[in-house]
Amino acid sequence: MLSRLLPKPSHFSLLTRISTKFHPCPHPQFPSPLQNPTFTTFLPRFFSAGGDGNNGQSPPDVWNLSKETDENFDPLFGESSGDVSGIAEADSWTKSTGGDEWETVPGFRPWSLGGEEDKGDDLFQVGDGVQTRTSVESDQEDEGKRIEEAKRLEKEEKELTAVLKGPNRAFGDLVAASGITDEMLDSLIALKDFRGIKGLPPLHEIEDIRYRKNTSKSSRADIERQKQEEVAKARVRLVDDKGRAYGTGRRKCSIARVWIQPGDGNFVINDKQFDVYFPMLDHRAAILRPFSETKTLGLWDINCTVQGGGLSGQVGAIRLGVSRALQNWEPDLRPTLKASGFLTRDSRAVERKKPGKAKARKSFQWVKR
Amino acid sequence: MLRTILRRAIATGPRSDGPWRLTATANYSSSKDTKSTVKKAKKSNKSKGEATAAADDDAYAGADADLFDDKGRARRLQADESDPSLDVGPNGRPLFTSTPTLAQLTSMDSCSYFKFKTEELNKVLPEGLPLGMVREFEEAMQSAVLVRQSFLDLRDNFRRVVDPPLGSARSKGSKVKKQIVLDGPVSCGKSTALAMLVHWAREEGWLVLYVPRGKDWTHGGFFYKNPQTGLWDTPVQAENILKDFLKFNESRLKQLLCQISDPIPLGEGAGVGWMKDGIDSMAMPEGSTLYDLVDTGIKHTHAAVGVVVRLRKELSLVKDIPVLIAIDQYNNWFTFSEYEEAVTVRSTRPIHAKELATVKAFRSMIHDDMMVGAFSHSTAVGKLRQDLPDVPSDARINFPRYTLDEAAAVCHYYLRQRLIRREAFSEENCKRIYYLSNGNGAEMRWLATFMREQ
Numbered sequence: 102m103l104s105r106l107l108p109k110p111s112h113f114s115l116l117t118r119i120s121t122k123f124h125p126c127p128h129p130q131f132p133s134p135l136q137n138p139t140f141t142t143f144l145p146r147f148f149s150a151g152g153d154g155n156n157g158q159s160p161p162d163v164w165n166l167s168k169e170t171d172e173n174f175d176p177l178f179g180e181s182s183g184d185v186s187g188i189a190e191a192d193s194w195t196k197s198t199g200g201d202e203w204e205t206v207p208g209f210r211p212w213s214l215g216g217e218e219d220k221g222d223d224l225f226q227v228g229d230g231v232q233t234r235t236s237v238e239s240d241q242e243d244e245g246k247r248i249e250e251a252k253r254l255e256k257e258e259k260e261l262t263a264v265l266k267g268p269n270r271a272f273g274d275l276v277a278a279s280g281i282t283d284e285m286l287d288s289l290i291a292l293k294d295f296r297g298i299k300g301l302p303p304l305h306e307i308e309d310i311r312y313r314k315n316t317s318k319s320s321r322a323d324i325e326r327q328k329q330e331e332v333a334k335a336r337v338r339l340v341d342d343k344g345r346a347y348g349t350g351r352r353k354c355s356i357a358r359v360w361i362q363p364g365d366g367n368f369v370i371n372d373k374q375f376d377v378y379f380p381m382l383d384h385r386a387a388i389l390r391p392f393s394e395t396k397t398l399g400l401w402d403i404n405c406t407v408q409g410g411g412l413s414g415q416v417g418a419i420r421l422g423v424s425r426a427l428q429n430w431e432p433d434l435r436p437t438l439k440a441s442g443f444l445t446r447d448s449r450a451v452e453r454k455k456p457g458k459a460k461a462r463k464s465f466q467w468v469k470r
Numbered sequence: 471m472l473r474t475i476l477r478r479a480i481a482t483g484p485r486s487d488g489p490w491r492l493t494a495t496a497n498y499s500s501s502k503d504t505k506s507t508v509k510k511a512k513k514s515n516k517s518k519g520e521a522t523a524a525a526d527d528d529a530y531a532g533a534d535a536d537l538f539d540d541k542g543r544a545r546r547l548q549a550d551e552s553d554p555s556l557d558v559g560p561n562g563r564p565l566f567t568s569t570p571t572l573a574q575l576t577s578m579d580s581c582s583y584f585k586f587k588t589e590e591l592n593k594v595l596p597e598g599l600p601l602g603m604v605r606e607f608e609e610a611m612q613s614a615v616l617v618r619q620s621f622l623d624l625r626d627n628f629r630r631v632v633d634p635p636l637g638s639a640r641s642k643g644s645k646v647k648k649q650i651v652l653d654g655p656v657s658c659g660k661s662t663a664l665a666m667l668v669h670w671a672r673e674e675g676w677l678v679l680y681v682p683r684g685k686d687w688t689h690g691g692f693f694y695k696n697p698q699t700g701l702w703d704t705p706v707q708a709e710n711i712l713k714d715f716l717k718f719n720e721s722r723l724k725q726l727l728c729q730i731s732d733p734i735p736l737g738e739g740a741g742v743g744w745m746k747d748g749i750d751s752m753a754m755p756e757g758s759t760l761y762d763l764v765d766t767g768i769k770h771t772h773a774a775v776g777v778v779v780r781l782r783k784e785l786s787l788v789k790d791i792p793v794l795i796a797i798d799q800y801n802n803w804f805t806f807s808e809y810e811e812a813v814t815v816r817s818t819r820p821i822h823a824k825e826l827a828t829v830k831a832f833r834s835m836i837h838d839d840m841m842v843g844a845f846s847h848s849t850a851v852g853k854l855r856q857d858l859p860d861v862p863s864d865a866r867i868n869f870p871r872y873t874l875d876e877a878a879a880v881c882h883y884y885l886r887q888r889l890i891r892r893e894a895f896s897e898e899n900c901k902r903i904y905y906l907s908n909g910n911g912a913e914m915r916w917l918a919t920f921m922r923e924q
Contacts, residue, residue, distance in 0.1 A: 366874070366905060376908035377655065382917075385906055398901050399874065 336432040345404075346430035350422030352447050355410030359422035361430060364402025370419070371406055384416045391424045394441045395434050417447055540611075543888050547611055556886050560878035560900075565886060567617060572625070572670040579617050581879040586613040594669050596717040598682045600661030600798055601848060602912065609915060610887040616879060620870050621663045624650070624842075625670055631840055632792050649835040649862055651800065652844040654869035657912040660844040661798050663869065667842065668796045676792040677722055679715055679785065684799035685849050686710065688807035688823045694738040695811070696775075698750070701827040702809065705740040708774035708828050712767045712781075722791070723761040728754060729787045734766070734776040737827075745772050752776075760784060775827050782831040786839050793839055795832065800843030801851045803833045804858060824859075834860040871909030874901070880911075884918045894921045 295301065302310075340346050345362040368375040379385050392398045405422060407415045424443040428435045438444050452461035459465050550556055559565040559582060567579040575584070591599070591613055599607075607613045630646045652660040661682075668680045681687070691706030716723070733751040738744055752773055754763060763784070767777025785793050797803075803823045810818035823829045835841055845854075857863060872880065881900040884890050899921045907913035 368908070374655070374908060376910060382906065382913070385908075389902075389905060392905075393902060396898075398898075398905055 336435065338432055339429040346426045348422040348425030348427070348429060350418040350420065350425065350446075352417030352421065353410055353414040353450055355407060355414035355418040357405055357407040357415065357418035357422040359403065359405040359419060359426045361401045361403050361423070361426045363400060366399040366401070368403045369405070375403075379412070379416065381412075384412060387416050388419050388423065390441075391420060391427060391438060391443050394443070395427065395437050397427070397434075421446055544611060546888060550886075550888070559882045560875065560897075565879070565882055566614065571673060572666060573673060575617055575622060575625075577619060577622055580619045580622060581875045582617055583614040583879070583883055584617050586615070588613050591669075594672050594718070595665060595680065595682075597680050597714045600665050600682055602657065602659075603662050603665055605912070606662075606915065610884065610889065612887060614883070615662060615666060616876060616883070618659065618663070618872075618876055620659070621666055624663060624667055628667070628671070628794070628840060645864070647865060648838065649841045649865045650843070651835075651858070651861060651866040652842065652869045653866050654845070655871060655910070656847045657910045658869050658871045659911055660869050661846065664796055664798055664842060664844040668794070671792075671794050671796075672718065674792075676794050677719060677726075677785070677788060678794045678796060680718075681711075681714070681797045681799075684797050684843075684846075685802045687829055688802055688809075688826065690808075692740050693807075693809040693821070693826075696737050696827065698735060699827060701830060702821055702825050703737040703775040703827050704809075705737065705771050705774045708778045709740070709768055709771060711778055711828065712764050712774065715781075716761075716764055716768070720761065723764060724759050726760045726788060726790065728758050728760060728763055728784060730780065730783055731756065732780075734763075734773050734780055736770075736772040737775050739771040740774075742771065778828050779831040786837060795839065795841040797832070797841075797843045799846040799849055801845040801854055802849050803829050804854050805851050835862060835865060836860050872904070872911060872914070873909070874904055877904035877909065877914060880914055881918060884915070889915075890918050890921050 338346075343362075345360040348359045348361075350357040350359060370378040375388070376385060379388070389398070392401070403423070405419055407419055409415075410418070420443060424438050428438055428444065435444070454461055457464075557565040563582065565583055567575065567582045567584055569575050569579060569584075572584070588607075603615070606615070627646055627650070631648055634646070652664065654660055665682070668678050671678045687704070687707055691704050691710075693702050693704050695701075696703050731754065733753040735751050736745055736749065744750075752766070752770070754766070760781070763777055763780065767774045767781075785795070805823060806820040807823050807826060807829075809821045809826075811821055813819045824833065835843070845851075858866070878897070878900050881890065881895070881903060885892065885895050903914055903917045903921065907917055
């Protein structure tokens with residue numbers, strides 16, 4: 102009798118397979134949620150002698166599971182009534198749900214699902230069925246019964262898996278809640294079968310193509326042309342949904358956001374007229390330079406906000422922003438703007454002060470002695 | 471000051487690398503010229519004091535001497551007078567209007583210039599012209615102002631006050647305003663428009679009290695506290711006011727009778743103290759005209775302020791002819807004057823303009839008379855409240871800046887007046903001037919002198 106309890110290699114593999122099939126939790130020990138709350142401690146229990154009721158219950162449960170996948174355990178069911186009684190005990194045990202006295206996994210919540218009860222009942226009708234077989238019956242009857250049980254088990258397994266996948270608390274809940282459906286899982290390329298797809302050449306062909314591509318030296322001209330095409334394709338007009346083109350400009354701690362749209366020639370900076378904001382003529386001339394270079398002087402309504410930095414920095418930032426916005430509006434203006442150098446973000450910034458010097462470069466006053 | 475710099479630059483001669491292609495010294499300019507680089511380069515030119523080849527000296531001296539040599543320019547303008555083909559404005563429209571008077575101007579004439587004869591102008595506006603106008607006439611060497619649509623609207627508004635159009639009054643869009651405050655950005659033409667309005671009103675025969683410098687009422691002269699009224703009297707300034715009033719309106723005033731016969735309260739005279747014997751009021755004889763009233767104020771310095779206050783009341787009672795009160799630099803009357811009151815031995819309290827008797831009498835706009843006030847950025851008043859005291863809420867209008875068409879007309883006018891070189895002139899440059907200055911009149915004038923061909 103103890104030999105039954107001894108672990109066989111096949112048991113373990115089956116168990117692991119079963120456990121993966123039943124969506125093991127992220128919990129490191131794999132508790133099978135439905136049937137055996139103490140499945141986590143199953144393996145160690147498996148070794149102990151069938152002394153306490155706990156241990157006695159688990160093997161039949163395990164064998165119930167394994168029954169579905171492997172018919173090898175049929176002879177186990179057909180064995181002595183001690184087995185049956187064990188099953189009966191198992192039945193009584195599993196009927197008492199709640200499981201307060203069970204050593205459970207920390208964090209285990211006894212879950213009570215109506216369907217589950219039924220399923221549990223259904224499942225353990227197997228046990229009932231087994232229980233009713235008090236006498237040893239003929240092999241044929243056994244065969245028939247076994248086939249029926251097998252079928253029933255399969256059916257119940259399906260229902261159970263459906264139940265499992267539905268209100269799956271541990272992992273399946275997350276899966277369901279995240280909206281990943283079965284179709285999506287099916288569509289995962291990694292699990293697909295790539296044998297019958299049309300147009301997909303066989304692997305060796307793909308490998309050949311890849312190899313050739315990697316090793317062939319494309320001429321410089323080709324690479325250049327490809328790059329230029331890419332660049333040219335990127336020159337697309339970008340206009341937001343209000344019909345304005347936008348550009349950002351930065352210079353020396355000033356950040357400007359500039360929106361332009363076709364219009365009269367109004368120029369508003371931070372809600373002020375631009376000659377109120379920049380009283381100095383030089384600044385205004387600098388800001389209007391991109392327009393005068395591209396000969397689009399009075400055609401735009403410009404609205405911009407600028408913050409940070411001082412006046413000159415803000416002027417530079419606005420000019421860059423204006424150039425970028427112009428280029429977004431009309432990509433053909435880019436060569437002109439580029440030639441005049443308005444599209445370059447001036448990267449000059451305040452140099453840091455160094456130790457041993459009064460300022461970044463100025464040294465302290467020289468003392469003779 | 472800039473002109474002296476330019477003259478000196480011309481004297482040292484232009485650089486040898488070509489006409490006016492002065493290298494850039496400013497950060498933001500490219501190798502092409504801009505107005506700012508020209509200005510900076512000229513300054514650096516002067517400081518370096520270069521003496522370059524005099525080969526192209528004469529040629530450029532000739533062409534640009536116009537700008538700097540006033541006499542030569544005047545001479546050339548004199549010659550230009552005989553050539554009417556130069557008077558062409560933007561789009562080929564005539565630069566000068568042919569309508570003889572301001573009253574006959576229509577919106578067809580907007581964006582063209584109206585010529586004044588200097589003597590006539592001085593006759594109609596003897597109190598003095600606003601500073602902006604004076605500068606413009608000086609620079610252009612001609613007394614001509616641009617006719618703007620905004621001025622025509624102003625004039626039509628007052629026309630409608632006096633002769634309300636029959637029946638179609640309701641259909642007119644804007645409400646007729648009797649009191650207007652002209653507010654707006656710097657150099658947008660407020661004072662000029664006010665002066666033109668006064669000119670038109672005087673031609674129409676109205677009685678106009680024109681104050682070209684409202685600052686004069688709050689600055690200068692003596693100031694004394696009047697214990698009876700609790701206000702501050704400024705006898706010297708009051709006298710000046712009366713004299714100005716009399717300059718144009720003398721004959722008209724002789725025909726109007728005084729309607730208030732209360733005696734005029736006397737105050738402290740300028741530098742002479744109170745009247746002897748405690749006399750504190752002076753009676754006006756029956757049947758005296760307004761001219762007599764004003765004359766009394768001028769002759770008796772004790773009575774000046776009292777006359778000014780009385781005059782205000784009388785003006786609202788004049789029914790025969792329309793009366794217009796036109797005040798420039800109106801914003802000066804809403805801030806502190808230059809006078810101070812001694813609070814303790816060591817500290818003083820500045821006196822607000824509304825505590826002055828003269829200003830208090832004339833400042834309020836809550837009445838039924840026609841009054842126009844123009845704000846001025848030339849005086850250091852700063853920003854005033856949105857809702858001014860004693861000013862109706864809809865009176866304050868934002869005088870618009872120059873538009874693109876008006877700017878084009880301005881550029882053509884300066885071309886005609888030889889402020890811009892003919893070769894350098896182009897529509898593109900006009901546009902650039904306009905957008906750079908954003909419709910600022912004085913700045914456009916200054917920029918026009920720097921116009922270059924590109």
